[in-house]
Amino acid sequence: MSDTGNTTSPADPSERVHPSNPADAWALAFVICHCVPEPRRAGEVALFDARASWPFVIGRTGTHFFQQRPGEMIDCGRLRGDTISGEQLLVSSEGDGLRVRNVGRAPVFVDGTRLPRHASAHVLPGAVVEVYGHSIFLVTRRPVSLPPPHRLLFPMHPFGEIDSMGFAGESPLAWQQREETVAAAQAGRNVLVYGETGTGKDLVAHGIHDKSFRAQGPFVIAHCPDFTSELVAVRLFGGRKNWPNPGTPETIGYFGAAEGGTLFLDEIGEMPEAMQAKLLGALESGYTVVGETERRPLRCVVVAATNRGDTGMKHDVRRRFDVLVVTPSLAERREDIAQMISCLLLERARENTEFAAKFLETDASGRPRVRIDASLVAGLLRCPLPGNLRELDSILGMAIAEARGEPPLRWPSRVPLPAPAPLQLVQETPHHSADALIQGLDRRPAPTQPPKIVCAEPPGVASGDRPDPSRERVLEVLNEKQWRFTRAAEALGISIDKLFRLREKYGLREP
Numbered sequence: 393m394s395d396t397g398n399t400t401s402p403a404d405p406s407e408r409v410h411p412s413n414p415a416d417a418w419a420l421a422f423v424i425c426h427c428v429p430e431p432r433r434a435g436e437v438a439l440f441d442a443r444a445s446w447p448f449v450i451g452r453t454g455t456h457f458f459q460q461r462p463g464e465m466i467d468c469g470r471l472r473g474d475t476i477s478g479e480q481l482l483v484s485s486e487g488d489g490l491r492v493r494n495v496g497r498a499p500v501f502v503d504g505t506r507l508p509r510h511a512s513a514h515v516l517p518g519a520v521v522e523v524y525g526h527s528i529f530l531v532t533r534r535p536v537s538l539p540p541p542h543r544l545l546f547p548m549h550p551f552g553e554i555d556s557m558g559f560a561g562e563s564p565l566a567w568q569q570r571e572e573t574v575a576a577a578q579a580g581r582n583v584l585v586y587g588e589t590g591t592g593k594d595l596v597a598h599g600i601h602d603k604s605f606r607a608q609g610p611f612v613i614a615h616c617p618d619f620t621s622e623l624v625a626v627r628l629f630g631g632r633k634n635w636p637n638p639g640t641p642e643t644i645g646y647f648g649a650a651e652g653g654t655l656f657l658d659e660i661g662e663m664p665e666a667m668q669a670k671l672l673g674a675l676e677s678g679y680t681v682v683g684e685t686e687r688r689p690l691r692c693v694v695v696a697a698t699n700r701g702d703t704g705m706k707h708d709v710r711r712r713f714d715v716l717v718v719t720p721s722l723a724e725r726r727e728d729i730a731q732m733i734s735c736l737l738l739e740r741a742r743e744n745t746e747f748a749a750k751f752l753e754t755d756a757s758g759r760p761r762v763r764i765d766a767s768l769v770a771g772l773l774r775c776p777l778p779g780n781l782r783e784l785d786s787i788l789g790m791a792i793a794e795a796r797g798e799p800p801l802r803w804p805s806r807v808p809l810p811a812p813a814p815l816q817l818v819q820e821t822p823h824h825s826a827d828a829l830i831q832g833l834d835r836r837p838a839p840t841q842p843p844k845i846v847c848a849e850p851p852g853v854a855s856g857d858r859p860d861p862s863r864e865r866v867l868e869v870l871n872e873k874q875w876r877f878t879r880a881a882e883a884l885g886i887s888i889d890k891l892f893r894l895r896e897k898y899g900l901r902e903p
Contacts, residue, residue: 418533420490420517422450422483423563423727424457426528426769429473431761433457434730435552435562436468437534442485450481450529451496459551462567463540466551475525482512482823489516490531495823499524503774504812510822513815518726520773528769530727535564542574544603552731557599559592560735561728565720569596576715577603582675584660584710585697587719590780593697594658596717600695601654609653609692614646617662624667625682629674632683647679650692660696661704668706675712722780729772729784736785737762737801740792747792751799763800771803774810861886863898870895875902 419439427433436457440448448455452471459466477496484491493512494500500507501522507513515521519531541548549555551562559570576583577600585593594613601611619627630645646655657663663671673679675694678687694713702710722729741748741762751762768791777783790804803809861869861884873879881888894900 417535419536420485421532421534422457422521422529423532423534424527425520425530425727425730425773426764426766427471427473428475428526428766431755432552432757432759433468434734435459435727439534439536440483440485440490444485447482447484447491447493449479450483450523451477451479453478454480459562460534460538461541461548461551461562462538462545465537471527473526476523476527479823480523481521486514489514489519491515492521493820493823496523498526502813502815504770504810505815507815508817510820511817512820513817519813520770522766522770524766528766528773530773532727538564538567541567542571544574544578545570552734554735557602558595559599560732561725562731563725563727565725566728569717569719570599572717573599574603576600576717579715580604580693581714582694582712583696583715583717584713585695585717585719586701587697587699588721588778588780589699590782590784591719591721592781593699593719594656596719597654597656597658597695597697600693600717601656604654604693606653606693610650611654611656612646612650612692613656613658616657616659619663619667624664625670628667628671629679630681632681635683643682645679645681647674647690647692648681648688653692655692655694657694657696659698660709661698661700665706668709672706672709672712675709722777722784726773730769732781732784733764733769733772733788734761736781736788737764740788746797750797751792751795751801765800765802767803768801771807771809775807776810860890860894863900866891866894866898867900870900870902 419441421440422438424433424436437460438448438450438455438457450471452473454470456470457468459468476498480494480496480498481500482493482495484493491512492502492507492515494507494509496509500509501524502513502515503520515531517532521529521531523529545555554560555570557570557573559566573596583597583600585596587593598611601607614628626643626645628645628647630648631640631643633642634640674690678689680687696713698705722732737751738760741752741760752760753763755761772784772787775787777787779786787804787807788801790807791801794804794806795801866880866884869880869883870877873883877888877891881891884891886894
């Protein structure tokens with residue numbers, strides 16, 4: 393059985409194993425985004441094998457969840473907790489998505505719409521599945537395995553926590569961003585970082601500096617929207633002493649201040665075109681301090697960031713940035729939202745002692761966490777976040793304001809939620825768990841009318857003439873056979889159906 397849906401746990405839950413069939417590049421997956429009894433499990437994933445002929449089970453007796461990281465899959469075992477059934481969801485592959493069937497006792501919602509018990513719905517990647525009171529899952533597509541990490545990413549940070557570069561998230565895109573950042577740092581070339589507003593382009597720039605051989609040098613930030621045409625040359629390149637007027641002090645520009653390190657040009661697309669022409673010359677053959685004639689060599693790496701793509705940048709300036717790093721939006725990596733929530737709230741707790749005193753607690757592993765309600769996670773997963781991290785942080789701020797010091801944090805009422813998504817429900821036949829079938833607790837016949845188990849009659853006694861066993865005899869045999877109804881019926885010489893009727897007649901219950 394493949395690791396994408398095994399139900400056999402290794403002796404050590406932290407044992408590191410690799411996917412058994414790496415030839416399957418991608419698989420549909422359930423990612424834990426919130427888990428009430430075990431908050432630290434956010435980010436764990438269960439991969440589903442589309443070729444399997446049996447449904448996968450989500451529940452206490454179901455499939456295992458894994459910490460998927462570059463070069464490894466860490467088995468964390470099954471779900472735990474009293475608020476989810478042993479068999480809560482049956483999940484099977486169907487077309488380009490999954491067929492999710494609710495067979496447990498806990499209420500289930502798919503994208504805000506109730507999924508009744510013994511009903512199923514076809515869900516696509518991006519769907520949010522909530523087992524009320526226990527966990528929230530995001531349906532997504534995942535590679536079966538991730539390649540080993542770059543050597544500069546060792547040792548890897550604890551799962552689900554912020555890394556040394558300030559990145560949060562365990563999704564494949566989060567790890568790809570880390571790899572691209574390290575590769576750009578090692579290239580030693582000028583870098584253009586492109587991404588939507590609020591996607592952490594500044595974190596990438598800091599990471600490129602920290603992982604480069606210039607890490608001991610200065611990291612200088614220049615906000616291009618603040619430049620004016622009159623002063624931009626002096627601010628970038630510096631000005632000679634006593635120029636243009638006697639007594640004018642010498643000015644060290646951004647390029648001079650960043651010597652031996654990294655210069656970060658934030659929002660380079662907002663730089664005036666006239667200044668971009670001078671920047672082009674500096675990137676090609678060095679820069680000239682205002683008031684001087686000789687060029688000075690460029691002794692720093694330039695990292696530029698923009699959310700405008702090639703728009704706003706001169707074509708020849710764009711070509712001087714040899715390396716491109718793209719920061720993904722939250723819409724592309726929604727499975728990381730839960731871990732981003734945790735990191736942002738812990739940062740607020742470090743800055744605000746009053747907030748920490750009311751909302752901060754210690755989990756079973758001894759690590760701090762902020763108390764949040766499932767509604768906050770579900771809302772952020774379903775709500776569009778065009779502002780990405782900035783909008784996420786803004787919603788968290790509103791949730792804190794509405795909480796008024798009373799944990800946990802809930803979805804703020806003034807932020808509208810998307811309407812529940814319509815589901816095409818299919819009413820399924822009642823499902824009975826394996827434990828119930830083994831113990832003989834299910835008396836309802838299956839639709840195919842399975843054969844009844846009838847024991848051979850004692851010689852010379854017709855079944856219609858034989859009296860029913862007494863209550864004491866039935867109880868004695870049930871206890872002797874440990875309430876295994878098939879064995880008890882054989883010992884009593886009656887059918888299992890009759891044994892069920894006698895159990896109800898005599899009011900017998902398993903101790």
